[in-house]
Amino acid sequence: MKNPPALYLEADNVAPDKFAGKNASQIADLHVHEGNTTSTLGKYFEVSGTAGATAAETRVIVKGDVKKVKYLGMKMSAGELVVEGSTDQYTGAWMTGGNILVKGNVEAFAALAMKGGELVIEGNAGNYLGAAYRGDWRGMSGGKIFVKGNAGSDVGMYMLGGEIVINGNVDVHVMTHAEGGKVIIKGNAKSKLGGQLVDGTIIVFGSIDVMMPGFKPAGIVELEVEGAKAKFAHYIGDTGERKKKRKGQIVYGNLYQKA
């Protein structure tokens, strides 16, 4: 990063799809925005290398301090993006494929409405990880997110499919309004897990401070999670929310807490 911006940068064009088929100087000419001013990537970054012919054949590596750069990997469909540090909001938002690796933290709204691909965050994730955009009932529907550290609040809101694994702890509100998908929390959770959930699966290995009243105890089960078997307390719910029926039977969402 050269010429660090006074404000934040919006880098909607940093993705394999946008770089594909371009050489370094063409990539350096791609637009980047600081508030209401438009500039080029080349003003803020040294660009070197050549992109592949297609997104799938393109690997983008972002070095330097990009803590004030938003939208890295937005809408990518294939290829690779590696961020060698922490970055800001909307990382991998609306991605449909490809792989993103962030060797640091991400801020809010990472992987918004993800449809496919993989996002790996070695640090912590901010709020609204894998959530839907405001007002949209169609959230994350595919792909996989892995967070090595902790995650914030509102993980997987309006989730429809795909999988999110948090190695550390999470803040409040997990899979609110979800209709499918799976969130695995290896660490501790606080409260409001599965609120208004129609369908989906939440697995918690650590503690849960307060359970939602809409999740009723349904016994102890043995599950194999990420290759390891263990006993889990099983809860079904949200019993306050509308429920679907499959072959005449009510379908509940499932919450498991390691026993």
Next chain:
Amino acid sequence: MAEYIIKNGHVFDPVQGIKGDKADVAIKDGKIVAKAGSGAKVIDAKGKTVMAGGVEIHAHIAGPKVNVGRIYRPEDKLFTYTPTKGNQRMGGGNSIPTTFKTGYLYAKMGYTTAMEAAMPPLFSRHVHEEIRDTPIIDEGAYPVLGNNWFVMEYIKNNEVENTAAYIAWLLRATKGYAIKSVNPGGTEAWAWGLNCLSIHDPVPYFDITPAEITKGLIEANEFLGLPHSLHIHPNNLGNPGNYTTTLDTLKLAEGYKAKNKFGREQVMHLTHTQFHSYGGDNWANFESKAKEVMDYVNKAKNITIDTGNVTLDETTTMTADGPFEHHLTELNHLKWANVDVELETAAGVVPYIYSPTISVCAIQWAIGLELALMAKDPMRCFITTDHPNAGPFTRYPRVIKWLMSAKAREIQINAFKHKDKVLSQSSIGTQDREISLYELAQMTRAGPAKALGLSNMIGGLKPGMDADVVVYDFSPDKPVANPDQIEAAFSKAAHVFKSGVEVVTNGEIVNNGNKRTIWVNAKVKENPQVMRDINEKFLKYYSVSQANYESLGHHFIPNPYAIEVDATQ
């Protein structure tokens, strides 16, 4: 003001009976004139189609429920926003455009007048603020009256004169244009969570039936001699089998004759008829009853309808049929907004996706087109999408394509997942009529203008009328190679003149014009009884004062255009 002469275009003007002849149209001082002056700017319309500006008789484009739709659907604007461009304000919203965008999009398609289909009187200030912020197009708004406490009480007592006096007062207080009735009686019932699904279902407490309300409103309308007729959204919208309720409603107009000085011939305008032409008794055996409805409409000369065409988009439904919207959210589980309005009406908003993979949606698409294709009198059947309920108004060019090209319909039918069901549950496969440009001009210009009582002013190109003129880059001479050309031509007018000012050139906005708000000022004999009733209800039941309800200052309506009606005889 500049003068123009639009030369050598193919003119389609039902007012003068011009059916595509090459003719010149001259504009001077905001009006169409017989001859242009020597200094008139020449607009070359050779090989192009020339019509009057389009007249939108029913759309939800300004007011509280429209804005609820905008505010509660940020996702309707994601990634599809139009940036600021010079004089053109930014605009967004696929199914519910912001007000600036609404004006621009209508103008670009060659529409120059639009009527907001439902104004809750208590919110008239809001409706007018949005109308004021909608550039270029002239607009009016219809206050809803079919569930109004005053109206129900007066009609129950058979007091036509009092009903008329109240309506005249209301039109003035809200600067409204016509009498709108939505789900008569049923929306008052909805304030208790109930509904009126047939025209004989009595309204809780008020003990009056939708049939009585409807007849009472027709009588009041003709007593006043208003420019437009009763504009009605019948009971039982959207339910399989509802065509019987529709026929019952249509029959209420039998025996009534239009009484007015505006050339209007209908006593009832039935709106978005597609939603009311359903057979079967559940979603599995759902079928079209467009033929039954049109058989009646074709014979009943004192009726006009508009279609309410389904466009097969993700859109947002919004209507004063509160109970219907609740029913819809229970079906599709999408976010539901509702507002019950004291003493007056209600509204509901629910997103809806008309997917081509769902047979019911495909049949609905067919029904909307069947209605127009089976209409014997194009001056009595108008094209709408009940925007945004059946689809966004920006799809008019697509609807026009489907109406004008049997081939385009065939392409769409073949694209349906359940094509067989569409063909078995409707007659769309047998409809080979193609609407002509002249008929199109009747259905989207002259017809709605006449039904609105504005045939002297708009909807035609006769000298003396307003210079609302459109030139489309569409040649009536050449056969259409690809029906998509129709859609392209009608999406982007070559030239649009509004009140004699060129506002669109080659599909781009070049001037914001000076839009007017059209309203009806009906004078009646002094009626102390009604004034006393109004005073009393404000004192006891309304939550605002009468003076504040009536306060509709100039800043809300900077350019009003009042149509005077004298009903004092």
Next chain:
Amino acid sequence: MTKTVTDVVCPFCGTLCDDLEVVVSDDGKHLTEVYNACVIGTEKFLHSQAKDRITRPRLRQEDGSWKEISYDEAAEYTAKMLAKAKKPLMYGWSSTNCEAQSMGHEIAEMVCACVDNTAAVCHGTTLIAVQDIGIPSCTLGEIKNRADRILFWGCNPAHAHPRHMSRYSIFPRGFFTGKGQKSRKMIVVDPRVTDTAKLADVHLQIEQGRDYELLNAFRVALNNEWLPDVVAGIPAEKIREAANLCKSGRFGIIFFGMGVTQTLSKNHNIDEAIALTKHLNEFTKFSIMPMRGHYNVTGSGEVLGWQFGFPYSVDLTRGFARYNPGDTSTIDLLARGEVDAFFTIASDPGAHFPISRVKQIAKLPSVCIDPHQTPTSGVSKLHVPVAFAGIEVGGNAYRMDNVPIDLRKVVDPPAGMLTDEEFLTKVRDRVKQLKGLA
């Protein structure tokens, strides 16, 4: 001599009472008495008559003192600040009329600014919930005429909306509620024993931060499902009783405020409250309504809504509108150092924002448009006093139930003072020139 102006609209809170009577001097320059308003509204009118009112713009000097300047000079300063900034933020709007709001939006669009209103720290979370789940609601007259089950959840109208209960929600005798208070049952959910709670038939003293759980439990009760013994500090039987009380009514309403919009879970609390309302409609008629604070924050949301499509936290910096609270909302923009100019009008963020954000405002180029001296004007570089909307100029405003009421002018402002709209028009015209759009 004096005259009395009737049907005056009170420009203070979202209750927007429109039955005030104000006694003014014959020459229309002074007001002396206010009838029918609550203490807060009365004071709003009376304090506009203060003799020590600031009547001209003032610019902060190097040494920290104020220097009086003209409105034209103030407009010049404001226009330059906004036109120069890369990401200016125009905040507030909630205590002025819609006409001023609209003019401000024209400026914001030209300078590509962020526009936000006080919902950002108030009912913005309600708006987020409405965007996720909708809102079954009604006008206040429906409450007056029909409602027999009234819930106040996380709000204290006795203090914050003093005439609400007498004009609309508890005491009035409406068309179907001829017995007034006696025809209604009132439930209050609040951790505190407030003056509102003291009037309630049922007071659920909820454990703080657990509103989402309690609302969920109500819905579970409606579905006749299992409940733990205690939820949010409330025993399960009490929850089932309260749910049944709601079901047994003819027309219910939930009013709610900061107790749920700005506590743990925020928009989720409102989301579940709205879900509960929708759920109750399976049994009887139920509605829900936010107790909006500022008298025209609703209006700001409406005008932003029809002009840009979003009700608050609108980002116009890219030449088209974007919206995402957490990114485009004022508190976050300030916290993250995302803006480089701060313009406030008709609100007092200096008093309402976390002090760390107020310190940010103090560091930035800033303009404050407000008739009062406030903590915001205290940290701003330019303070522009204006006429009081609703007292010295009319204009449209929207009540908490979205009903538009046109404010009235009751007296003239002090000589030479401009209204918000007039000052903003000057700024707009100057910005047009600076941006080469004139």
